Amino acid sequence: MSDLLERLRTGLPPEALITDPDVTASYAHDMASFCAAGTPAVVVLPRTVEQVQHVMRTATALRVPVVPQGARTGLSGAANASDGCIVLSLVKMDRILEISPVDRIAVVEPGVVNAVLSRAVDEHGLYYPPDPSSWETCTIGGNIGTASGGLCCVKYGVTAEYVLGLDVVLADGRLLTTGRRTAKGVAGYDLTRLLVGSEGSLGIVVKAVLALKPRPPQQLVLAAEFPSAATACDAVCRIMERGHTPSLLELMDRTTVRAVNRLASMGLPETTEALLLCAFDTPDPAADLAAVGTLCTAAGATEVVPADNPAESELLLQARRMSLPALEAVKSATMIDDVCVPRSRLGEMLAGTAAIAEEHGLTIGVCSHAGDGNTHPVVCFDHTDPDESRRARESFDAIMALxxxxxxxxxxxxxxxxxxxxxxxxxxGETGIALQRGIKAAFDPLGLLNPGKLF
Known part of the structure; x- marks a missing residue:
């Protein structure tokens, strides 16, 4: 420990090192339940690429594991510390280095908060689409690490589709530049796409070149109530089959709707079994919403209410963004699943999840990026009750198996x-995991980067 700190101090300012055990303990884990976390030896908060390189060279020389972190809003334990590790928190590297309206790119450091970037590019008439529910706090580096999505991905895609290039510090301290600033480019293997979603296991992202879109018109939202999750999912299939491209297509089940009302008194319809939110940011969103409203009615919707203006639309979106906090308030703990199925099987996924909840005697609310088939079943349980905790874990696994x-x-x-x-x-499968391990070994032969994650 003393040797580690002494070497780190030679290339870092004093304020970049945290050794107080009470403080370092707060960096030990992200927001996931049932994920073991160790005790870090030290937390480092670098501000420059050179400081990150110094940390990795020191870690390699002393064979000390390194766990990279962003805002720790993750839900899978990917940012959890291991015993004796260096926690490398990148939140102080938070500069927007460039916004180019001509090239339609932004160049940013990993600690930039998603919402901060979105507002900055909006001032230039541009749009950065990926918008996870935690967009007000999560960082671009963390979004890249987990290949985050968001509410708008049904039309605009996920983080991986917006990362053009990266600067990455490798395990031995070398700096790797991948990708490009250009609109097109196919030179060599696509290492950029490989690094996106690698959860800090292959390298430390220290800069990213991100693609931007022209700012779209303000969207309008439609809310449709359904007597069952099956009819709501039928509406989703009809909307996609007819070729519509909504900017958002989200589903909240009855449990989620009631939880949001309890938390924030939003006035959502508690008699509904499923609430579908559909938005368009087209030149004539009212016409698109009318067409979708007709499809929802044909699928069995009991009420279809299009918002009259952007303010009403924003209230509906706020209700959707509150889904996870609202379900977290139901019990003392939650496990948030993240299962994605083909859109055509979405109804079966929701029906199966409801059956799993009944079988295990638990409250499980589902909010879903329905346009992508990406469901977020949230298992609510009392973490002080061993039997309920066991049933929660079993139900979580059953949902993944489904x-x-x-x-x-x-x-x-x-x-x-x-x-x-x-x-x-x-x-x-066995072959797939073997190849993944081989890629890991090529980038990180000593296994120092985020050990114990993925496989």
């Missing part, structure tokens, strides 16, 4: 981390 049975994946945007290591092996 997703795979329906031709889906165990994670659409939250990542694997610690929580889903066993399930990643099931999804990828």
């Amino acid at each position: 997703g795979l049975e329906l031709g889906g994946t165990i994670t659409g945007e939250h990542g694997v981390g610690v929580l889903k290591k066993e399930w990643l092996a099931r999804e990828l």
Whole structure:
């Protein structure tokens, strides 16, 4: 420990090192339940690329593991510390280095908060689409690490589609530059896409070149009430089958709607079994909403209410963004799943989840990026009750198994981390895991970067 601190101090300012055990303990884990976390030896908060390189050279020389972190809003344990590690928190590297309206790119450091970037590019008439529910606090580096999605991904895609290039500090301290600033480029293997979603296991992102879009018109939102999750999912299928491209297509089940009302008195319709929110940011959103409203009615909607203006639309979106905090308030703990299935199987996924909740005697609310088939079943339980905690874990696993049975994946945007290591092996198979391990070894032969995550 003394040797580690002495070497780190030679290349870091005093304020970049945290050794107080009470403070370092607060950096030990992200927001996931049931994920083991160790005790870090030290927390480092660098401000420059050179400081990150110094940390990695020191770690390599002393064979000390390094766990990179952003805002720790993750939900899979990917940012959890291991015993004796260096926690490398990148939140102080928070500069927006460039915004180019001509090239439609932003160049940023990893600690830039998603919402801060979104507002900055908006001033130039531009738009950075990925918007996770935690967008007011999560960082771009963390979004890149887990390949985050968000509410708008049905039309605009996820983080991976907006990362053009990266500067990455490798395990031995070398600086790797991948990708490009240009609109097109196919030179060599696509290392940029490989690094996106790697959860800090291959390198430390210290700069990112991000693609931007022209700012779209303000969107309008429609809310449709359904007598069952099945009819709501039928509406989703009809909307997508008819070729509509909404900017948002979100679903909240009855449990979620009631939780939001309890938390914030939003006045959402508690008699509904499923509430579908659909938005368009087209030149004539009212016409698009009318067409979708007709499809919802044909699928069995009992009420279809289009918002009259952007302010009403924003209230509906706020209700959706409050889904996870509201479900977290139901019990003392939650496990948030992240299973993505083909859109055509979404109804089966929700029905199966409801059956799992009944079988295990638990409250499980589902909010979903319905346009992508990405569901977030939230298992609510009392963490002080051993039996309820056991049933929560069993139901979580049952939901993941159901997703795979329906031709889906165990994670659409939250990542694997610690929580889903066993399930990643099931999804990828023996050959797939072997190849993944080979890639890890090529980037990090000593296994120092975020050990114990993914596999």
